[in-house]
Amino acid sequence: MKTTFLDFEQPIAELEAKIEELRFVQDDSAVDISEEISRLETKSQAQTKDLYAKLTPWQIAQVARHPQRPYTLDYVEHMFSDFQELHGDRSFADDHAIVGGMARFNGQSCMVIGHQKGRDTKEKIHRNFGMPRPEGYRKALRLMKLAEKFSMPVFTFVDTPGAYPGIGAEERGQSEAIGHNLFVMASLKVPIISTVIGEGGSGGALAIAVTDQLHMLQYSTYSVISPEGCASILWKSADQASVAAETMGITAARLKALGLIDKIVNEPVGGAHRNHRAMAQTLKRALADSLRQVADLNPMELVEQRQARLMSYGKFKEVAN
Amino acid sequence: MSWLQKLLPPKIKRDDSAARKSIPEGLWSKCPACEAVLYRSDLESNHSVCPKCSHHQRIRARERLNLLLDPEGRFEIGADVTPMDLLKFKDSKRYPDRLKAAARETGEQDAMVVLQGAILSVPVVVACFEFDFLGGSMGSVVGERFVRGVHAAIEQRVPFICITATGGARMQEGLFSLMQMAKTTAAINQLAVRKLPFISILTDPTMGGVSASFAFMGDVVVAEPNALIGFAGPRVIEQTVREKLPEGFQRAEFLLEKGAIDMIVDRREMRRRLADLMTLLTRQPATNA
Numbered sequence: 049m050k051t052t053f054l055d056f057e058q059p060i061a062e063l064e065a066k067i068e069e070l071r072f073v074q075d076d077s078a079v080d081i082s083e084e085i086s087r088l089e090t091k092s093q094a095q096t097k098d099l100y101a102k103l104t105p106w107q108i109a110q111v112a113r114h115p116q117r118p119y120t121l122d123y124v125e126h127m128f129s130d131f132q133e134l135h136g137d138r139s140f141a142d143d144h145a146i147v148g149g150m151a152r153f154n155g156q157s158c159m160v161i162g163h164q165k166g167r168d169t170k171e172k173i174h175r176n177f178g179m180p181r182p183e184g185y186r187k188a189l190r191l192m193k194l195a196e197k198f199s200m201p202v203f204t205f206v207d208t209p210g211a212y213p214g215i216g217a218e219e220r221g222q223s224e225a226i227g228h229n230l231f232v233m234a235s236l237k238v239p240i241i242s243t244v245i246g247e248g249g250s251g252g253a254l255a256i257a258v259t260d261q262l263h264m265l266q267y268s269t270y271s272v273i274s275p276e277g278c279a280s281i282l283w284k285s286a287d288q289a290s291v292a293a294e295t296m297g298i299t300a301a302r303l304k305a306l307g308l309i310d311k312i313v314n315e316p317v318g319g320a321h322r323n324h325r326a327m328a329q330t331l332k333r334a335l336a337d338s339l340r341q342v343a344d345l346n347p348m349e350l351v352e353q354r355q356a357r358l359m360s361y362g363k364f365k366e367v368a369n
Numbered sequence: 370m371s372w373l374q375k376l377l378p379p380k381i382k383r384d385d386s387a388a389r390k391s392i393p394e395g396l397w398s399k400c401p402a403c404e405a406v407l408y409r410s411d412l413e414s415n416h417s418v419c420p421k422c423s424h425h426q427r428i429r430a431r432e433r434l435n436l437l438l439d440p441e442g443r444f445e446i447g448a449d450v451t452p453m454d455l456l457k458f459k460d461s462k463r464y465p466d467r468l469k470a471a472a473r474e475t476g477e478q479d480a481m482v483v484l485q486g487a488i489l490s491v492p493v494v495v496a497c498f499e500f501d502f503l504g505g506s507m508g509s510v511v512g513e514r515f516v517r518g519v520h521a522a523i524e525q526r527v528p529f530i531c532i533t534a535t536g537g538a539r540m541q542e543g544l545f546s547l548m549q550m551a552k553t554t555a556a557i558n559q560l561a562v563r564k565l566p567f568i569s570i571l572t573d574p575t576m577g578g579v580s581a582s583f584a585f586m587g588d589v590v591v592a593e594p595n596a597l598i599g600f601a602g603p604r605v606i607e608q609t610v611r612e613k614l615p616e617g618f619q620r621a622e623f624l625l626e627k628g629a630i631d632m633i634v635d636r637r638e639m640r641r642r643l644a645d646l647m648t649l650l651t652r653q654p655a656t657n658a
């Protein structure tokens with residue numbers, strides 16, 4: 049697969065193009081240029097590493113939305129076995145923007161639920177760009193209750209621009225669907241372990257991420273509103289998205305510092321999209337760790353701990369009146 | 370525009386509109402729906418509902434609580450919880466300056482007032498959003514006051530009521546605001562486990578992160594007439610789907626028709642209806658008050 053380069057990656061793109069060119073002529077070449085190629089490859093690696101070491105929040109938002117970034121089903125393929133996809137909310141439809149089903153994680157039965165985006169235009173439309181409608185959240189809820197019934201841990205993968213703002217979605221109760229998930233997840237009697245793998249877009253993300261352990265991939269984002277949305281409301285211009293991204297604090301590093309997430313999972317050099325398999329392996333280790341941390345709690349302790357965590361969210365002053 | 374208006378020189382039109390606006394502030398008020406000119410004290414004694422067309426105007430949190438709760442035995446919860454600027458957030462204004470301006474305008478420290486008291490002698494804890502404080506947006510303080518209200522209801526073993534009037538989550542507190550959705554809804558879950566009633570009253574407007582968290586988790590979900598209620602704002606939806614929104618879309622009557630809410634209650638009957646709902650839910654005899 050040929051890597052798609054983002055705007056700020058142009059220097060790397062040029063280097064890679066040159067390497068490609070040299071490789072092409074190498075076969076017909078009388079002189080040995082393999083040394084030159086490997087020199088350029090090292091340079092490209094170093095440059096990528098440098099560039100990714102100091103990405104701005106807005107650049108990170110671009111990486112989080114990279115068209116080649118691994119999506120939920122990619123992680124399912126690399127981290128789980130025996131995946132049995134389960135469909136539908138039993139009352140209206142099957143929403144393709146959320147996928148879910150049973151699988152084995154290191155041999156143990158579990159439930160997997162995640163937002164799903166599409167790669168090509170056709171699939172993007174099929175997946176509604178990863179923006180679920182109420183039936184998607186209701187499917188997720190049904191699967192969580194199923195997991196609770198059969199004592200399976202739930203793994204969720206967050207990757208959505210947000211819940212879909214459409215006429216039908218409103219008519220069928222988008223608000224209620226999201227709220228109901230938050231309500232039920234607050235006391236679900238099995239472990240819930242969530243990972244933001246790309247975009248964590250607002251309530252549409254939170255609706256599958258009320259959790260015992262919250263991970264974020266290094267170049268993922270999680271925010272109350274998209275940087276563009278925030279900019280267009282507060283700055284009256286979507287062009288200020290980069291400023292909004294900076295101010296809102298949407299990156300894994302910033303949110304870890306603010307105490308809102310548990311763990312940052314490092315990505316391969318140059319981002320998860322350059323090596324799906326390596327990314328999945330790192331994440332799998334992190335998830336196994338997290339699962340071990342909550343495995344010994346009985347259901348009551350688990351729920352108590354989750355609720356204590358939920359109640360602790362927020363920062364305010366207390367002044368005596 | 371009629372042919373007569375077209376003939377009139379623009380200067381005269383301007384004078385005309387200026388004259389209409391110059392009705393003295395405070396004494397008279399014009400209904401935004403039917404344009405009837407109303408004597409302000411008449412409007413207030415009618416719970417800020419237009420006596421001509423029954424349009425429910427937005428009202429301030431304390432005014433609403435005054436209308437709802439019995440005068441005696443009120444006790445405020447969480448007033449000592451006040452906001453802070455943890456992200457050093459700045460758009461065209463600094464967040465602390467916005468907070469200060471909102472406090473000056475409303476006399477409140479944040480967008481929620483919680484009172485413990487009674488409605489027609491039925492003890493209750495009521496949380497009410499203040500829309501005039503940064504659009505009634507939910508940040509850390511709103512979340513914390515809400516939770517303290519719920520916990521007070523649990524301690525006293527009384528029902529909890531929340532009246533929403535909000536644009537949604539508060540952007541200036543970033544992800545902390547989003548997490549208030551999970552926090553408030555978890556508190557409602559704690560209330561539910563103890564079999565204490567939660568009545569959710571949706572007023573104009575109830576949108577975004579508040580709508581999509583506890584607002585629809587009421588044992589009974591009530592709305593005021595014509596209130597705008599929804600997840601995404603009408604403008605956002607229009608831009609996304611690029612078609613005209615149906616008549617009455619996201620209004621209380623529309624939601625009732627779609628099965629999203631239990632009932633629409635006129636503000637002037639709210640006190641009576643809430644007392645009835647609470648006594649029914651807790652299997653108490655009806656109040657005679």
